[in-house]
Amino acid sequence: MPLPVYILGFVIFTQGTSEFMLSGLLPNIADDLGVSIPDAGLLISAFAIGMVVGAPLLALTTLRWPRRTALVALQAVFIAAHVVGALAPGYGVLFATRVISALVYAGCWGVALAAAVSLVPAGARGRAVATVAGGLTLATIVGVPAGTLLSQYAGWRAAFWAVAAATLVSLVCTVFAVPDGRGAATPGHSAATELRGLARPQLWLSYAVTAFTFGAVIVTFSYLASLLTDVSGVSEGWVPGVLALFGVGGLLGIAAGGRLAEAHPMRTLGWGLVGLLAVSAALALTARHAGVVVALVFVLGFVAWVTNPALQSRVFALAPGAPTLAGAGNTAAFNVGNTLAPMLGGAAIDAGYGFASVAWVGAGLAAVGLAAALVAARAGRRTPPSTNGPAASTAGQAPEPVEHATAPRTA
Template sequence: MPLAVHLLGLAIFAQGTSEFMLSGLLPNIATDLGVSLPDAGLLISAFAIGMVVGAPVLAVATLRVPRRTALIAFQLVFAAGHVVGALAPGYGVLFATRVVSAVAYAGFWSVAAATAVSLVPQKSRGRAMSVVAMGLTLATVVGVPAGTVLSQHAGWRTAFWAVAALTLLSALSLRTALPAIAGGAELPNLRRELTGLARPRLWLSYLITTLTFGAGVVTFSYLAPLLTEVTGLPAGWVPAVLALYGIGGLIGITVGGRHADSAPLRTLSVGAALLTLASAALACTAADLPVTLVLVPVLGFTAYLVNPVVQSRVFRLAPDAPTLVPAVNTSAFNVGITLTPMLGGLTIDAGLGLPSVAWVGAATGLLGLAATAWAATLERRNRPTPPPLTTTPRTPVGAATHTEP
């Protein structure tokens, strides 16, 4: 795998830490800014909304900009947003910086995906996307727990400063290692890209992306308060348990990357089914500490098992739209990230308790499994029918052979 692909994964690690670290910072942010926990949880949805809008818009806006230039520009904006966020005097300013940072991150994700698959042979696209997406998984293993520790000992703003510094270091590494123009010699064509998007099976794949990733992220978004208020885990142990989720995710994305190219729909089906079962189990047993400690890494494994598949499959469904296809898929990811934490917050506000967010995850995972079954049915119907076998009649041994005169 080219070094540039690994460096793209490092960049996703830096920015992905910010995307998910709020799951461990929510209690401190809510207390510091004087807002409720569900309102603080909307910062996660604000980030996702920025990514939903930003990915396709910036993909089109930078279609003819050299990919390295676009990637570094997005990182600089992202870092600046976190500097302002670290200095934010109140909730409104922090909310705005989350949106701006998310727009830049969305642009980075879509261009990074197109860049990664352009640097490897077609048969290795799933593996390349698993390497890039592994940066996000490592963010949950290392970045999110580290951000939680920083928040507990030096305040949540310190975590924002750390993300800004790490993003700038990543930009410098890409400036050094990434080719000035990553991709083929053919310039992107907006009309061809838009035509490539007009495929119903592609939009079904986007729906699967939304449902499967939304099912995985909703429980993780409220995992820190769930662990402390329901499971009874001391706050000092929260980073370690968040790391368990990330370790499960790291294993899941590795397994998913190995099967993304050879058995995509089977991997999706298994992942969605296990995610549904694990979410439902956690909803029923959240007050049991030993069981919860087992289920947390299982949730991470199932949430990220499907990631390389939904990332790489869209390129196979629309190979003539290599820039807009991953951009809209990034939006699909973040539709899930936007809607499910909002639904989780509504269930909490309705008095159903923190375990109810896991029920939201189970219901969304079940919908994802149904959508995957639909995609598998369509794929079987669209599979070319092999021509009928033709056989030559065999002449019995000893029979006379007649020829036309």
């Protein structure tokens, strides 16, 4: 992979740490701000709401901006929001900073993915997407546990300061390493062209699969620290290590998924969802057995992220005429799941079903996602590749053909 693709992964790493670190900070934030853990969990939903809105909005706003300029500006706002968050006097201010951070983070995702696929040949797009998204899995291995550990010794606000500092480093790297190409470099390419490129039912079905798949992951991950300490009996000091184990599984999953998605995207997605359903159910059934739960957290990380490259690269094949908005729409879809899933998990907890119930919610969402993936697989056999829009890719390459999707086999 070219160096700029790795830098784009680092950009996502620094900001992705903030996206996921609240899973380990919720107890401290709840105590400090005087709110319940489910209410603190709404900060995760606030971030997701910002990303749902920000992904398409910032994609359109920055469509004709030089990519490096867009990334630098968005990261600067992200840093400022985290400084304000670290100084927040109460829950309301912190909630607002989470929404603002998510808006610009969503913009970074859209620009970073479009830039990455423009820097590599068509056949390497799955690996390029996996490299960028790998920054997020690395955040769960290093950033999230480090933030949790830091919060235990210096308070949750210190984790926000650390994210701001790390993002400043990624901003400097962006200035020196990322090409200053334009998002709409192809003649005649415009926002209207991108919008026309989205007019395909298969693309929106793919977005639905993305939302359910990621929702199935995030609903369990959001309350994982509380499940570990309150149900499984894991001591608070071990929580960062278990969260890191989730990240290690995720890093292996996304590495495997990046290669499998190039040859068998729908099969990879289908079997990943089967695994996600099974692991979520197993977590709910064995939540009181710490050793089993710790092992399952690693497997959960793997099955959660093995689907990511297929989910990401598929939309570029389905909408070659909308390389920026297609990726931004998928980012929004991820965060529809990220918005609704913690709310569903919080509702289950408030109803008195306990922290283990969130894993059952995850299993249910995975089942719906699997059903949607099977529908997409069958529709993919009947639907010819899209030719919407004049731009096949941000690099001016020919569009990848839509795969002849294959549903997971039972034998």
